[in-house]
Structures are given as structure tokens and as C-alpha cells.
Amino acid sequence: MMKQLVLAKLGFRPRLTPGQVLWPLAGIVVTSAAVGATFALLFAPKPGKELRHDIAEGASAGARRVGQATSRAREAVRSATDRVTHRSDHETIAPEVRIDVTESASTAV
Numbered sequence: 001m002m003k004q005l006v007l008a009k010l011g012f013r014p015r016l017t018p019g020q021v022l023w024p025l026a027g028i029v030v031t032s033a034a035v036g037a038t039f040a041l042l043f044a045p046k047p048g049k050e051l052r053h054d055i056a057e058g059a060s061a062g063a064r065r066v067g068q069a070t071s072r073a074r075e076a077v078r079s080a081t082d083r084v085t086h087r088s089d090h091e092t093i094a095p096e097v098r099i100d101v102t103e104s105a106s107t108a109v
Contacts, residue, residue: 004014044051 007014041051041055046054
């Protein structure tokens with residue numbers, strides 16, 4: 001601690017790690033991109049009604065993709081649960097574990 005104080009008084013600064021340099025830079029790049037995209041939309045040569053329609057279509061498409069991904073994830077959980085339940089019926093597993101798996105599966109889906 002004393003060494004750092006002495007070096008700071010002499011005008012020396014500690015070296016920055018790559019993470020200390022890259023994360024703020026990444027934040028600046030992302031923020032700049034968002035601001036640029038916002039201004040591009042605001043000053044686009046399209047009329048407001050058409051622009052709002054395009055934005056609504058993009059939002060609907062995004063919501064559809066999220067819904068599809070959710071359905072696929074739900075089906076994967078169901079499939080895995082069925083496999084575990086089927087396996088637990090045919091193998092010797094403690095009844096408490098079988099009940100926990102079945103209850104967890106019914107609440108997850």
C-alpha cells in the first residue's frame with residue numbers, strides 16, 4: 001500500500017489490465033451504436049406511419065422468434081422429463097426420488 005502511494009506521488013500510475021481497458025471501450029461502442037441507430041430511425045427518409053409499421057413488424061418477428069424458442073425449450077424439458085421418468089420406472093430408484101422428479105417436471109412445464 002505504501003509503495004502505491006509513493007509511486008502515485010511520483011506520478012506513476014499502475015498498469016491497467018486488458019479487461020479494465022476493453023470493457024469501457026465495449027460500452028462506448030455499444031452505446032454509440034444504439035445512439036446511431038436511434039438517429040438513423042429518427043431521420044430516415046420514410047414517413048412516420050411507414051416507419052412505425054416497420055418497427056411494429058420487427059417487434060412482432062422478434063416476439064415470434066422468442067415464442068418459438070420457448071416452445072422448443074419446453075419440448076426439450078418435456079422430452080428429458082419423459083426419459084427420466086421412463087428410466088425411473090424400469091430401474092431401481094428410491095420412490096422419493098421418482099416422486100421428486102415427477103413433481104419437478106410437472107411444475108417446470
